[in-house]
Amino acid sequence: xxxxxxxxxxxxxxxxxxxxxxxxxxxxxxxxxxxxxxxxxxxxxxxxxxxxxxxxxxxxxxxxxxxxxxxxxxxxxxxxxxxxxxxxxxxxxxxxxxxxxxxxxxxxxxxxxxxxxxxxxxxxxxxxxxxxxxxxxxxxxxxxxxxxxxxxxxxxxxxxxxxxxxxxxxxxxxxxxxxxxxxxxxxxxxxxxxxxxxxxxxxxxxxxxxxxxxxxxxxxxxxxxxxxxxxxxxxxxxxxxxxxxxxxxxxxxxxxxxxxxxxxxxxxxxxxxxxxxxxxxxxxxxxxxxxx
Ligand code: PAF
Numbered sequence: 561x562x563x564x565x566x567x568x569x570x571x572x573x574x575x576x577x578x579x580x581x582x583x584x585x586x587x588x589x590x591x592x593x594x595x596x597x598x599x600x601x602x603x604x605x606x607x608x609x610x611x612x613x614x615x616x617x618x619x620x621x622x623x624x625x626x627x628x629x630x631x632x633x634x635x636x637x638x639x640x641x642x643x644x645x646x647x648x649x650x651x652x653x654x655x656x657x658x659x660x661x662x663x664x665x666x667x668x669x670x671x672x673x674x675x676x677x678x679x680x681x682x683x684x685x686x687x688x689x690x691x692x693x694x695x696x697x698x699x700x701x702x703x704x705x706x707x708x709x710x711x712x713x714x715x716x717x718x719x720x721x722x723x724x725x726x727x728x729x730x731x732x733x734x735x736x737x738x739x740x741x742x743x744x745x746x747x748x749x750x751x752x753x754x755x756x757x758x759x760x761x762x763x764x765x766x767x768x769x770x771x772x773x774x775x776x777x778x779x780x781x782x783x784x785x786x787x788x789x790x791x792x793x794x795x796x797x798x799x800x801x802x803x804x805x806x807x808x809x810x811x812x813x814x815x816x817x818x819x820x821x822x823x824x825x826x827x828x829x830x831x832x833x834x835x836x837x838x839x840x841x842x843x844x845x846x847x848x849x850x851x852x
Contacts (some may be wrong), residue, residue: 568656569620571649572667575662577710582660582841583690584711592619596713596740598704601625602642603651606748606756610717611655612747615717623652625709626660630673642761648699652805661711680706681728681735687821689724689836689845692811700725701732708733708740716740720745722753723847724831727821747846749775755846767840773806773839778848781815785850789827803837807839811836828852 574580595618597610603625607759614621625648632638645662652660678698684690685697708716718726730742750758753775754768763771772827781799789795792815799813816822818830834847 568634568653569658571647571657572652572659573662573710575664576667577663580622580659580661580710582600584620586668587620587658593715594618594711594713595621595716595717596623596707596711597623597691598707599623599625600641600659600758601648602644602758602761603648604748604756604758606721607721608651608655610745611652611657613743615656617717617743618713618718620658620660620680621656622659622711622713623657624705624711626661626663626668628668628699628701628703629665630669630702631694631696632684633695633824635703636693637759637762641820642758643684654692656758663705663710665781668703668846676702677683678702679732679803681731684724684728684777684821685732686812687724688812688834692836695809697725697728701728704729705738708738715743717743717745719747720849721757721846723834723849724821727819735776747761753779755844757844759842759844761839762842765842767842770807771839771842771844772838773808774835774844774846775848776832777806778835778846781813782850785815785831785852792824799833799835808837808839808844811838813837818851 566827597614599607603741644769652850679701680698681701712728718729725728726744733740733742752772754772781795795815796813800810803810813835817824818832818833831850832847836845
């Protein structure tokens with residue numbers, strides 16, 4: 561029976577490391593290939609697309625929901641971050657998740673966040689979002705490494721919307737020789753182009769109307785690159801001005817090498833146009849890849 565025609569699995573809810581490891585061990589004994597989709601919950605269609613992709617590549621799918629305190633800076637939205645456990649569970653059942661891992665902060669950080677062993681990817685973690693949110697990516701790599709150790713998946717799926725995060729996780733996996741294959745899934749967008757994100761919940765009516773301007777500005781820059789422009793600094797300044805004209809406050813608007821977020825030269829090679837902007841109360845990020 562192909563995976564697609566198999567009955568939808570019964571979702572198992574697990575909160576501790578030992579029972580999760582037992583479950584994964586049993587599956588492995590039966591020859592299963594295990595996928596992990598790490599999330600912070602408040603699941604939307606973007607997350608569900610990651611689960612669907614995981615199901616295509618694995619026989620068992622674990623989704624973790626953990627609002628990770630170590631990736632939030634002082635004054636960020638840790639307390640306010642939307643938590644919708646019942647809705648998440650129902651959504652995961654519709655896409656056929658095998659296990660929902662819901663650890664507490666004590667389970668993930670048995671010695672507390674202040675004393676946690678850190679995993680840090682220097683360089684890549686310091687630019688763009690890392691420059692605006694110091695320590696953020698250390699929190700991400702620290703928790704993702706722990707989740708990989710706990711679940712021990714064959715595959716993990718991350719969204720391309722968090723493009724810098726995806727590159728950093730890939731670098732960590734390569735550098736630490738972790739036996740996990742990292743797959744990525746395309747950005748899921750609303751019909752007007754706005755990238756799906758849990759933080760879209762913070763948008764009031766006025767800022768929701770402005771928010772598609774972020775993707776529109778990225779697309780215009782991508783089109784200019786595809787048309788042959790290579791005056792990167794001017795393109796970045798124009799992109800930032802477009803965001804401002806759309807009513808947003810630009811954090812950064814950058815044209816970078818898609819492989820390592822380095823500054824591009826005029827030679828061809830895949831590029832990424834990335835931006836972060838404050839739109840009303842929400843800090844939104846988005847990116848467009850340009851294969852030139
Ligand atoms: O992308 C996210 O939701 C988070 O950064 C992740 C990867 C689940 C780590 O907490």
